Amino acid sequence: SGWAPGPDGTEAFQVIISLKTLMYGRYTQDLGVYAKEEAARLRESGQRRSVADRSRTLDLLEYEKGRCAKCRICTVRCQKFLISRVGEDWIFLILLGLLMALVSWVVDFCIAICLQAQKWMYGGLDSNVFLQYLAWVTYPVVLITFSAGFTQILAPQAVGSGIPEMKTILRGVVLKEYLTFKTFVAKVIGLTCALGSGMPLGKEGPFVHIASLCAALLSKFMSLFGGIYENESRNIEMLAAACAVGVGCCFAAPIGGVLFSIEVTSTFFAVRNYWRGFFAATFSAFIFRVLAVWNRDEETITALFKTRFRLDFPFDLQELPAFAVIGIASGFGGALFVYLNRLIVQFIRKQKAINKFLMKKRLLYPALVTLLVSTLTFPPGFGQFMAGKLTQKESLVTLLDNRTWAKQGIAEEFDYIGHSQAWKHPQVNVFVTLVLFIVMKFWMSALATTIPVPCGAFMPVFVIGAAFGRLVGESMAAWFPDGIHTDGTIYPIVPGGYAVVGAAALSGAVTHTVSTAVIVFELTGQISHILPVMIAVILANAVAQSLQPSLYDSIIRIKKLPYLPELGWGHHEKYNIRVEDIMVRDVRYITLNCCYRDLHNVLLTGHLKTLALVETAESMILLGSIERAQLQSLLSQQLGRPRRLEYIRERAAAEKKLMSVVSNPGSEDESQRISQEVRFQVRARHSCNIWTHGNTSGFAESCLLTLIMCKCKFIAEWEEKQLDEQVNFNNCKIDPAPFQLVERTSLHKTHTIFSLLGLDHAYVTSIGRLIGVVSLKELRKAIEGSVTVKGVKVRPPLASFRDSGTSSSENETTELHKLWDRHKSMSLPREHTPSESDEKSQ
């Protein structure tokens, strides 16, 4: 029951709220014992290590006896000191930064080689257009198919961007298998192949995931040296820093990386973590760029897509309306992109025939999409009208060029050099090329990002935005050939600046972030256009946010990950809705002095993951909450197989004694009687089970049945007696401090508390009395007015106390279900309750 298959058949999560331990700590009845044990363990491990160190020191001393022993001692001490320092945060962050910079650089290097190879093949076959086409198309199809297949086989969790999953994980939900070494390998290799194919895909999202994977694995590795790496809340903090590192080392943009990762992954952010993020991201970006210098790609450390706009007069005040237009249009464009992306996914899912076929031939969809996209970009074909031969990076470099392409509409005046030539077509205007590029790349990117390979959408969107900005800029340049400024000096319009603004605005609109502004400054190495960029990004966000969720939130909803929608701007009514308006008043609860029958009934009727424990039904004083599984195990302990067998054995012994008292004379056939008795009992239990399952096949004979009925009655009576006993909560783990609200708390406040603490549900109390409960579902409903999202299991607050794993509790549940089935069929043999079958199928 712990595994719920996702609707698209590939994702299967068991999601577990683990932040709850952050809030409530781990609770066990025998705290003193636990503390003592832990203290002993720590002491022991400390002693062991120091003993090992000492013996090592001595060994070394003996070895180096003659030569400067003091120097050696010093070295050993330093070593010891270093080992003790391994636990420090900054060591971890430096290692993480270093590792990610290397990964980023190696991935970039491999992608560059892949792309070069394609160009070389394409260039070498220029004698035959058909062969050229074949090479141009086959290469990406093979790479994408390999990437999809490899990811599918090794770790399907590596598919997609990873930012939605990281957002969910940082909210305190544990997604299984999302932070394993397998996923790391699948993501890195899959991403390299996918981007090496030249498809319009990005590396940013996957790098956030890869950095988180790195942090998780590094944590595990480092925990071999020190104990601190096992701490849960520390790991969450490190994951937050890792997200920043991911963006930072991908774009060599430390500040933008930190801000972007905050915006896309957090609702509430600890300024504490911000430090870690800055530290690690800066180090990572530094190493990433230093590697480029060492590799002689660059003379010194500069921006990734360096621009050379003039500094003294970057733009005229009168150009601002044009920038605002870019912003607003980008807002609509961004919303459209998100909508289109979701539409494609939903269309393929809904068309059952297509879906079935594609599910069978999993690699067909990627191959088809790649074929389509690469056919359209084939440079001698349609690609010539949309600069098809440029890679993503080359397109961006040309789009950010500080020279004007079109002067008064006559493109011929400008001598295109380098890659910029690709935008020029003998017959077609540069404006047409740009428009075609934007339109084609738009749907291609939206389509390509639905391929099940590790890929992001940031970079393609960024390039489309830059092209759109360029288009507006070139139009402005054509409109005002001598600039707008009127005071003597001529300042021509810089279309490259428009491209920067467009890139920031469109990527900001798609991701619902404003930090894309900072990312463009860091990417271009120029901040002169700060105000146009900020204005456009804010306008784009305002428009996009009012139309569609962000791309990541859209994916979260598509993948049905647990989430809490954001409160929009200026929704006044949120301040006026109270908890009492949305809370569920009919709370399932158990009382401290309840009997097992009550437990049974409560478990049968409700579906909540946790149940409130109150003092008495009259006082309704909330004492704590108990996980459903805990109650099920309590019930199964009381009615389970061991106790049942024991009872039967006891009963048999008692009967035997009685019989031996009654029929003492006939003691010669005693042994025979006993064997028969035992045989009967075994059969009775067997057939009893069968009978209750309604399967009365030819086995049962008339006389035997009577006997069995009699036996069954005994057992039923025993069960009844057991159910009437008072529940013993001693061995049951109780969350002693579930979160409480009061009925007048506003929806706005409740939302804040839920997102701050990563809550799943909260009880509504009034002076200790339990009066209601609010869960994520109710909150979500109240905010959206939408129906609930099912299919994902949220692990309740007490989850972290359940250390035994899922398997045992699953067994218990199954056993319990049998008991219930039986119990029910005895009392109401024909009734089939849908609620129970639901429960089973879950």
Next chain:
Amino acid sequence: SGWAPGPDGTEAFQVIISLKTLMYGRYTQDLGVYAKEEAARLRESGQRRSVADRSRTLDLLEYEKGRCAKCRICTVRCQKFLISRVGEDWIFLILLGLLMALVSWVVDFCIAICLQAQKWMYGGLDSNVFLQYLAWVTYPVVLITFSAGFTQILAPQAVGSGIPEMKTILRGVVLKEYLTFKTFVAKVIGLTCALGSGMPLGKEGPFVHIASLCAALLSKFMSLFGGIYENESRNIEMLAAACAVGVGCCFAAPIGGVLFSIEVTSTFFAVRNYWRGFFAATFSAFIFRVLAVWNRDEETITALFKTRFRLDFPFDLQELPAFAVIGIASGFGGALFVYLNRLIVQFIRKQKAINKFLMKKRLLYPALVTLLVSTLTFPPGFGQFMAGKLTQKESLVTLLDNRTWAKQGIAEEFDYIGHSQAWKHPQVNVFVTLVLFIVMKFWMSALATTIPVPCGAFMPVFVIGAAFGRLVGESMAAWFPDGIHTDGTIYPIVPGGYAVVGAAALSGAVTHTVSTAVIVFELTGQISHILPVMIAVILANAVAQSLQPSLYDSIIRIKKLPYLPELGWGHHEKYNIRVEDIMVRDVRYITLNCCYRDLHNVLLTGHLKTLALVETAESMILLGSIERAQLQSLLSQQLGRPRRLEYIRERAAAEKKLMSVVSNPGSEDESQRISQEVRFQVRARHSCNIWTHGNTSGFAESCLLTLIMCKCKFIAEWEEKQLDEQVNFNNCKIDPAPFQLVERTSLHKTHTIFSLLGLDHAYVTSIGRLIGVVSLKELRKAIEGSVTVKGVKVRPPLASFRDSGTSSSENETTELHKLWDRHKSMSLPREHTPSESDEKSQ
């Protein structure tokens, strides 16, 4: 008792935790009634408004009957629509941004005029050095003295930076009088005069405060139109945005402003607010710069301190060690600055003689400090060796110059133009000038920021950092005259780049922020030095944070504002300390069925602001918490003057009846008897009071005393009876959901929860049973190992329920104290308990 005078005699706060309402909502016993009233109010106001609108529309229609009535209707509708939109966040943010941009621009304009006036006076008197000196010195002394006096008289809360107070306010503590119109006026005028004097003071900190004031006042103003502005949690969100606007419009740095304000004011930050901040700060920065363009100061919107460093090769990789040195040295320098600043404040406070004298002549200290500083900067005097004639802004512009001042140590080669000439001295090397500038400005700034005027320390520190960076840069330039790069092209070293790095590093070290990096990019309009700046800022922060608190935290401690220290990096032990290690086990509690005597005893023995309410002493089930004042009012209601008088009246009536029954025949002198009786009683009560206060002056006669004793005994008996009655909690406001922890929660988690929720204390429970309490004090102790900080009253969670204001509860307390005094003196006449007198003096 609500007012606690601060140790420096000027600050007096009543601090009130108001975030608590965010957490727990407002609780009243008669919720239904409240809700109905509110609903009725809303309906009524809505009706009233719509009626008014309609009548207005009709008026207009009648007036314009002939001419296009449709057009008019449309206008009126638009107007109506606009009014309804006034409640939207973005309207508020735009208004706030606009207002702050105007304020910032006007303040800057006035400061510039003031500084020009000084220069003009100084320049006009160049015939006589003594007159020149007099003019140079008198002008700032007058301005600073006026600023100090004006602020002192109008609103002493306007003194200083304001960032520490805003940090405290955003933590949920309400500082009285900090957000009033008076403070606004005092701060703006005081700041303008203080900065106009040319002292090394900054405008950033005060602008954060001014923006918050603006937001608070605007909220109040806007609440005349819509109801939403009264919401408390919304106001806190708007204050957070306002802080961003403050920094943003001060430096025309929207991104840096948002980040800086987050870093200095928040521990946990809602990404929601980040939006608001960006929106408002961008708008504000935009308007601020547009005003400069309209005023013909600038041709277009550019950075405030625009630099012109080369783009293609900003710095060599081998220069990085020099940048790292700047970072580390700035770290030490920053810590030293904070230490020096605190030392000066503490020195002046500790020297009682000085303190007393200065307290009497409040304006003497500012005048003396100004005199000292301006004497030393007098250009023909010592000022010639430290570029004394430059204003702060001019210094910064020259320091960020992209030309090199010293080539191979020979400063003469360079032709100093404009202000840069001030750094050149015929006899003295430019290095000596820079060193003198740094050293002198360092202590001057530390001293000047202790003057009780509205002022910040960011800008002076920024300039000192730039000078230090320039010094290192010029040294590097002298050391490597042809640059370090070896591959053909000569790239000379750019000392201006070093100045940028130094400025960011030192200001980052003093404020413990990394966003100063972003601020310098926005201030200079160039981002090419991003990696050196980031590295230096991070190193500076690492050093400074390990040595001293930030300047703002230092001021928070000096001013004894309530605070929670940050958890440092890599303090492993924090993960191992549990709540059970630090909690107070001896919790003061009251039971639901307690009598007034228990209440009395609990109030006498404890000092906690809130008391736990448990079910019974045996079960210890936590039901809620009650504020101390609530209990005091309960007790005073039970024993207070009205009930006492009533009792005496009743008793008198009863006695009279008895007497009239006994002495019925002598009814002619009845009236006389009654008057005598009443007189006796009045006297008795009077002398009873006097007696219990131990003041038995010649008034009491022997026979009267006997009677009084008898009366007093009656009253004491009555009191005893009253105290034995069970407490009626019906009219008492109970916080029904105080925050609960479990004993195994780690210190790290507890810290997170306390800072997330802005808690003051939390109860430690174990399955509903109360076992301990942790307050901010214990937490602070555990983190710092330091003693507690007193002198500031933290208002407990229920504070927001107390709507009657302080005055009434103060009266109640006083009355109660009298009762206690009396009660005690009767039972234990000689005992003087220090605890009680403490309570009184508080």
